[in-house]
Amino acid sequence: MAATDTTVDTVREVTEQYKYGFVTDIESDMAPKGLSEDIVRFISAKKEEPEWMLEFRLRAYRHWLTLKEPDWAKVKYPPIDYQDTYYYAAPKKKDGPASLDEVDADLLETYKKLGIPIQEQEILAGVVAVDAVFDSVSVATTYKKKLASMGVIFGSISEAIKEHPELVKKYLGSVVPYSDNYFATLNCAVFTDGSFVFVPKGLRCPMELSTYFRINEKNTGQFERTLIVCEEGAYVSYLEGCTAPQRDENQLHAAVVELVALDDAEIKYSTVQNWYPGDKNGKGGIYNFVTKRALCKGKNSKVSWTQVETGSAVTWKYPSCILQGDNSSGEFYSVAITNNAQQADTGTKMIHLGKNTRSRIISKGIAAGKSDQTYRGLVRMQGKAEGARNFTQCDSLLVGDKCGAHTVPYIESRNPTAQVEHEATTSRISEEQLFYCMQRGLNEESAVALIVNGFCKEVLQTLPMEFAVEAQKLVGISLEGSVG
Amino acid sequence: MALLAIKDLRARVEEKEILKGLSLTINPGEVHAIMGPNGAGKSTLSSVITGKPGYEITEGSVLFEGKDLAELAANERACEGIFLAFQYPVEIPGVNYTTFLKTAINAKRKYFGEEEIDAMEFLKLMKSKIKLLKIADDMMKRPVNVGFSGGEKKRADVLQMAMLDPKLMILDEMDSGLDIDALRIAADGVNTLRSPDKAILCITHYQRLLDYVVPDFVHVLAGGRIVKSGGKELALELEEKGYTEFENAAA
Numbered sequence: 001m002a003a004t005d006t007t008v009d010t011v012r013e014v015t016e017q018y019k020y021g022f023v024t025d026i027e028s029d030m031a032p033k034g035l036s037e038d039i040v041r042f043i044s045a046k047k048e049e050p051e052w053m054l055e056f057r058l059r060a061y062r063h064w065l066t067l068k069e070p071d072w073a074k075v076k077y078p079p080i081d082y083q084d085t086y087y088y089a090a091p092k093k094k095d096g097p098a099s100l101d102e103v104d105a106d107l108l109e110t111y112k113k114l115g116i117p118i119q120e121q122e123i124l125a126g127v128v129a130v131d132a133v134f135d136s137v138s139v140a141t142t143y144k145k146k147l148a149s150m151g152v153i154f155g156s157i158s159e160a161i162k163e164h165p166e167l168v169k170k171y172l173g174s175v176v177p178y179s180d181n182y183f184a185t186l187n188c189a190v191f192t193d194g195s196f197v198f199v200p201k202g203l204r205c206p207m208e209l210s211t212y213f214r215i216n217e218k219n220t221g222q223f224e225r226t227l228i229v230c231e232e233g234a235y236v237s238y239l240e241g242c243t244a245p246q247r248d249e250n251q252l253h254a255a256v257v258e259l260v261a262l263d264d265a266e267i268k269y270s271t272v273q274n275w276y277p278g279d280k281n282g283k284g285g286i287y288n289f290v291t292k293r294a295l296c297k298g299k300n301s302k303v304s305w306t307q308v309e310t311g312s313a314v315t316w317k318y319p320s321c322i323l324q325g326d327n328s329s330g331e332f333y334s335v336a337i338t339n340n341a342q343q344a345d346t347g348t349k350m351i352h353l354g355k356n357t358r359s360r361i362i363s364k365g366i367a368a369g370k371s372d373q374t375y376r377g378l379v380r381m382q383g384k385a386e387g388a389r390n391f392t393q394c395d396s397l398l399v400g401d402k403c404g405a406h407t408v409p410y411i412e413s414r415n416p417t418a419q420v421e422h423e424a425t426t427s428r429i430s431e432e433q434l435f436y437c438m439q440r441g442l443n444e445e446s447a448v449a450l451i452v453n454g455f456c457k458e459v460l461q462t463l464p465m466e467f468a469v470e471a472q473k474l475v476g477i478s479l480e481g482s483v484g
Numbered sequence: 485m486a487l488l489a490i491k492d493l494r495a496r497v498e499e500k501e502i503l504k505g506l507s508l509t510i511n512p513g514e515v516h517a518i519m520g521p522n523g524a525g526k527s528t529l530s531s532v533i534t535g536k537p538g539y540e541i542t543e544g545s546v547l548f549e550g551k552d553l554a555e556l557a558a559n560e561r562a563c564e565g566i567f568l569a570f571q572y573p574v575e576i577p578g579v580n581y582t583t584f585l586k587t588a589i590n591a592k593r594k595y596f597g598e599e600e601i602d603a604m605e606f607l608k609l610m611k612s613k614i615k616l617l618k619i620a621d622d623m624m625k626r627p628v629n630v631g632f633s634g635g636e637k638k639r640a641d642v643l644q645m646a647m648l649d650p651k652l653m654i655l656d657e658m659d660s661g662l663d664i665d666a667l668r669i670a671a672d673g674v675n676t677l678r679s680p681d682k683a684i685l686c687i688t689h690y691q692r693l694l695d696y697v698v699p700d701f702v703h704v705l706a707g708g709r710i711v712k713s714g715g716k717e718l719a720l721e722l723e724e725k726g727y728t729e730f731e732n733a734a735a
Binding site: 430431432433435436437438439440441442443444446447450451453454455456457458 | 577578584627
């Protein structure tokens with residue numbers, strides 16, 4: 001109970017308004033501005049990486065130089081000057097903290113403000129293990145020991161590169177190749193840190209694994225790299241949540257997440273994304289260009305993406321599933337809320353390769369203010385996907401009359417036995433609903449929050465309990481100022 | 485002090501004047517019925533009192549416990565104790581009825597600077613009211629009004645009324661869409677909430693609701709004004725003679 005109460009209190013505190021506009025003053029160990037082979041080498045050297053990792057990065061960097069930034073998404077932003085960004089910033093470390101006691105007090109203070117109760121980990125213990133990412137380097141990984149005793153590897157990807165090179169080598173880039181797309185390729189070249197999870201054969205990971213992200217250094221591009229592998233029959237539920245401090249400059253965030261599920265394995269990946277969206281005009285908000293993809297490699301494997309997207313000035317994100325194993329299944333549950341000047345182009349791709357593969361897409365988009373959002377989804381049934389099935393439901397809700405919602409479904413079927421269903425609706429919060437709620441005493445903002453939460457319920461209820469509470473509050477906060 | 489004092493009220497919707505100098509005083513404990521032909525301004529009256537967007541007061545005043553309602557937003561009027569049982573309660577998909585009730589109660593508490601209701605206390609209150617109004621438990625687990633029958637919607641509205649404990653209960657065409665059994669059940673619910681400190685304003689087209697919610701005063705609204713007032717026997721008279729006489733008078 002204690003842990004739940006703590007979580008609930010935390011959530012209440014952090015979600016009442018966007019409070020994360022504070023900056024921790026920790027001397028940074030920074031790479032000079034700009035991007036070049038030297039910078040890539042600097043990052044790799046700084047992280048004491050083996051030669052093969054450096055090769056991986058350089059190959060990506062050289063390929064990146066040949067690519068052009070994509071412009072097909074329905075988003076607009078000023079050109080990004082990639083030479084005007086820092087690619088590496090690490091909190092200064094002495095000799096690497098052996099325990100929490102050695103962690104920089106300022107850093108702990110930041111966590112406190114963020115509401116990650118590191119010092120109360122003992123309480124939260126059984127529920128969530130936090131591998132907290134501060135800026136680009138993991139400084140504290142908790143509960144690793146307990147998980148390790150069961151054979152679960154949960155830690156930073158930097159550590160994994162050193163300690164489990166055979167696993168990282170085998171899977172890194174196996175789902176999202178270094179040449180995949182502009183932002184993913186950039187990530188391959190300069191990623192600084194992220195999480196690595198490996199769940200061995202037959203094990204159901206007993207706790208939800210969680211990472212809190214936070215962008216801190218001024219002007220630092222944040223390039224997370226996450227790799228999750230579930231062996232045969234294994235299961236893991238992973239939670240990712242983000243907050244970021246208020247900034248004047250635009251901040252680029254280009255993460256790559258790769259999931260691999262072998263035979264009968266299941267991965268559940270939940271995100272609550274609340275990057276700083278910028279001011280009313282979108283100034284200063286985060287650019288979130290993310291590549292997330294899962295490979296359902298084995299038969300009967302299953303991957304489920306749930307995302308609640310409320311932040312960022314610009315979002316470009318399509319968590320996808322490649323359904324390779326026969327009878328494998330992929331799910332995508334999404335709530336995307338845009339307000340003020342936010343722009344989001346988000347959706348999923350379900351690529352059916354194996355026989356009797358199944359996918360389910362439930363997308364709920366809420367646009368308010370003068371924001372604009374697009375659901376972009378691809379369902380592809382390949383020639384060998386005998387008996388494959390997809391169900392897609394895309395609902396959009398408009399708040400006010402200056403926002404936009406667009407649905408762009410791509411459906412490709414190369415197998416006559418495959419079935420694809422697509423349903424889409426667009427609606428508005430009605431005056432009648434608002435008045436009904438207000439006649440019961442709710443102010444306009446609470447009324448909108450309540451109605452929108454109802455609209456998203458189908459997705460929110462797929463989130464783990466603690467996250468669901470946070471997400472519900474976020475929904476309300478994200479829409480503040482959207483009416484009246 | 486009167487609970488509700490309406491004086492020389494003129495109000496319009498989209499440039500069209502609907503209420504043309506209406507006066508009405510309601511004291512605590514009283515039950516008033518407003519009757520009248522279609523288009524007389526009955527629903528406009530309830531919309532103006534509750535602050536529905538789009539209804540504009542051009543002249544006169546509406547005071548609730550001495551407070552000028554024109555200065556209060558719809559939700560503030562609700563928190564002050566004005567409750568409207570809707571002619572057509574609105575569906576809110578995905579919002580569980582219990583959550584809705586709790587949110588409404590907490591909104592009112594917040595308005596008065598009180599703490600949120602304790603979860604156990606809330607459940608206890610809800611259970612007691614459900615029992616009082618003979619409402620099925622499972623209705624509370626469903627989304628607000630979604631898939632409810634006409635009778636269920638009205639009963640659920642009465643339950644909200646019981647939970648929120650308002651001072652003035654406005655019943656807008658409560659009988660519409662209800663068969664006689666459903667009407668009796670809803671009206672019984674209303675009657676259990678009657679008390680000396682609460683008043684009811686019953687807006688209806690037909691007399692039959694008044695067989696169950698018996699009024700102290702009946703007013704005839706025609707052409708945007710109250711053209712006749714009397715006791716409960718006036719309702720019976722109207723039932724017999726119709727509104728023609730008043731319509732002509734108003735015109």
